[in-house]
Amino acid sequence: MFDEKGILFVLSGPSGVGKGTVRQRLFEKETHLKYSVSATTRKKRPGETEGVDYFYKTKDAFKKMIEQDELLEYAEYVNNYYGTPKEYVEEQIEKGKDVFLEIEVQGAMQVKRNFPEGVFIFLFPPSLEELKNRIVRRGTESNDLVINRLKEAKKEIDMMSEYDYVVVNDDVDKAVEKVKAIIVSEHCKRDRIENQYKKILEDDTNVRTIN
Amino acid sequence: MFDEKGILFVLSGPSGVGKGTVRQRLFEKETHLKYSVSATTRKKRPGETEGVDYFYKTKDAFKKMIEQDELLEYAEYVNNYYGTPKEYVEEQIEKGKDVFLEIEVQGAMQVKRNFPEGVFIFLFPPSLEELKNRIVRRGTESNDLVINRLKEAKKEIDMMSEYDYVVVNDDVDKAVEKVKAIIVSEHCKRDRIENQYKKILEDDTNVRTIN
Structure with missing residues (x-):
């Protein structure tokens, strides 16, 4: 109905909170989303x-x-680089496609500076205890790295106030449903579509018949 | 999980846009919502x-x-009064229940002044032609009243800029899905829940183990 631009959705949150799992489950259900694959130097x-x-x-x-x-x-995060190629994101949004990024907190804040019109979703751990268990269970890091990651996680949680939405990841399916709802509702935001709607009314020849 | 207050959702829009139908369909699916029945002097x-x-x-x-x-x-709207009893709404929100109001545009703006933390959804006609057809089909008004209602409708559409969301009612089921998504996503708004989340982390004894 409208010549609408796409929206950039950014899912972020502390390391180990389950961003990757939520993103995978979301993409099984939401085939219209474009996922921008990140570049990284981590193994x-x-x-x-x-x-x-x-x-x-x-x-x-x-x-x-x-x-x-x-x-x-x-x-740079725990001695590795993570980044998002720019061109793909801009092209998709211009074409009216929604782009979904799942990235670390530092990257999300850079995107916010470059794309303030993006929608920023913070995935929140059910508790720090649970977050710690998830990081330890992953088993790919040394003890020192686990402690480093937990300290980073606490700092990252303090950055929650920079986000538009907070979704608690106590249940993956529930978290995915919430992210889906955020995507739908953002397309209904008045400030995104007001000018388009008013234009339709101006184009509508029937306006003259009731003036 | 949280001792969260309810949210007041206000569905409004021009006369004849189909607010009542959307509200009824929504309530068939969303049994957790409390509907506040309005008082009116219309027949x-x-x-x-x-x-x-x-x-x-x-x-x-x-x-x-x-x-x-x-x-x-x-x-007062086309010579009739419409209003929302106050006590019921306040009680439900305090108890953590979401309250849903479906009201005329003038009433919605008063609620906005009294409850700025409410969420205001504007139901938008697919076109003014369609809106006119709906008002004429209703068949309960004289010709003069139909013309009056259409003039009012045009004025009301100009008030869209006071709302948080705009949902186009080209298909009732789609409109209901969008309203449902708005309800879910509003509960994820960072500014609504940030303080509650931070409190949980402070209460969490595990914070000490990683400081």
């Missing part, structure tokens, strides 16, 4: 696929992307 | 029931309610 984990979960880069290759301003955001 | 229409669709009042009885400050909002 591939078992079960992950190049070009699907991440584009895995060497540090040198990643730094070149930064220099050439090819990233919408990037962050 | 009961075929199929309507006292205490379900409205409390039907004489003008004298309605004026007494105004004087005794028993209404959250009231409006």
Whole structure:
């Protein structure tokens, strides 16, 4: 009905909160969303696929992307880089497609500066105890790294106030339903569509018949 | 999980846009919502029931309610009064229940002044032509009243900018799904729940173990 632009949705939250799981489940249900695959220098984990979960880069290759301003955001996190290629996101939004990013908190805040019209969703742990268990269970980090990650997580939770929405991840399906509702309702926001609606009324020849 | 207050949702829009139909369909699906029945001095229409669709009042009885400050909002509209009893709404919200109001535009704006924390949804006609057809088809008004209602409708559409959301009613089921999504997503708004979440973290004894 409307020549509407897409919306950039950013799902973020502390490391270990379950962002990846929520994103995967969401994409099983919401086929209209475009997922922007991030670039990273961190090592591939078992079960992950190049070009699907991440584009895995060497540090040198990643730094070149930064220099050439090819990233919408990037962050160094626990000695690795993560970033979002810029061009794809901008193209999809212009075409009216919603783009969904799942990224670390530092990256989300850079996106917010570059795309203040984006919608920022903070995935919240049911408790810090649960968050700790999830990070420990992952089993890919040394003890020192686990403690580092938990400290980072606490700092990141303090950044919640920069977000538009908070979704608690006590149940993956419930969290996904909430993210889906946020996507639908954001398209109904008055300030996004007011001008388009008024234009339709002005174009409507019937306006003259009741003036 | 949280000791959360309810939210007041206000569905409004021009006369004839289909507010009542959307509200009825919504309530078939969303049993957790509390509907606040309005008081009115307009005549009961075929199929309507006292205490379900409205409390039907004489003008004298309605004026007494105004004087005794028993209404959250009231409006005179095409020579009739419409109003919302205050006590019920406040009680439900305090108990953590969502309250849903379906009211005329003038009433919605009064509620906004009294309850700025409410969520205001504007139901938008697919076109003015369609709106006109709906008002004429209703068949309960004289020609002059139909013209009056259409003029009012145009004025009311200009008030869209006072609302938080705009839902176009080109398809009742789609409109209901959008209103449902707005209800879910509003409960995820960061500014509504930030303080509650931070309190949980402070209460969490595990915070100490990672400081």
